[in-house]
Amino acid sequence: MKTTNSLLFPWFITAFVVTLLSMSFIFVHFYGAPFQQPLEESERIFWRTIFYILAILILPLTNLLRHIFLRLNQTMPLLFGANLEKTVQIRYALTVSISQSMMILIGSLGGMIFYFGDPINSFHILTGLAVLGAFLYRPKNAEYQQIIDALTDKQENEND
DSSP: OOHHTTTTHHHHHHHHHHHHHHHHHHHHHHGGGGGGOOOOOHHHHHHHHHHHHHHHHHOOOHHHHHHHHHHHHHSSSTTOOHHHHHHHOOOOOHHHHHHHHHHHHHHHHHHHHTTTTTOOOHHHHHHHHHHHHHHHHOOOOOEEEEEEEHHHHHHHHHHO
């Protein structure tokens, strides 16, 4: 089974997320200052702390969710008469899209803290963390092939 064409949609999802984060980065640098609605310093520090804690928690949570989804992709039975290749593509695309949507959440936290009047550094940190997460949770040929192998083995065992 060719994995190059099969991973085209998950790579499209990842490229979309990185593009979206890059566009937000460019927008904030060139046009963001007039949109800021500064909060008082104590409120800003509170929200910055909350957003940093959320970002730090979202990364391992995303890793856990991805692990669970990959395992479910390998163990869930195929529907009767379902095409193995299409099923694997859909399941893996869902896994990648959930992982990448969590990275958009981290990036949006950066945008929100900038909107609250925080300096650009917090935006850089949270957006950079989101891009790093998009890289870490990108589509991988080995994961995709493991799903195919597991479902193929399961299908062969059922036929015996």
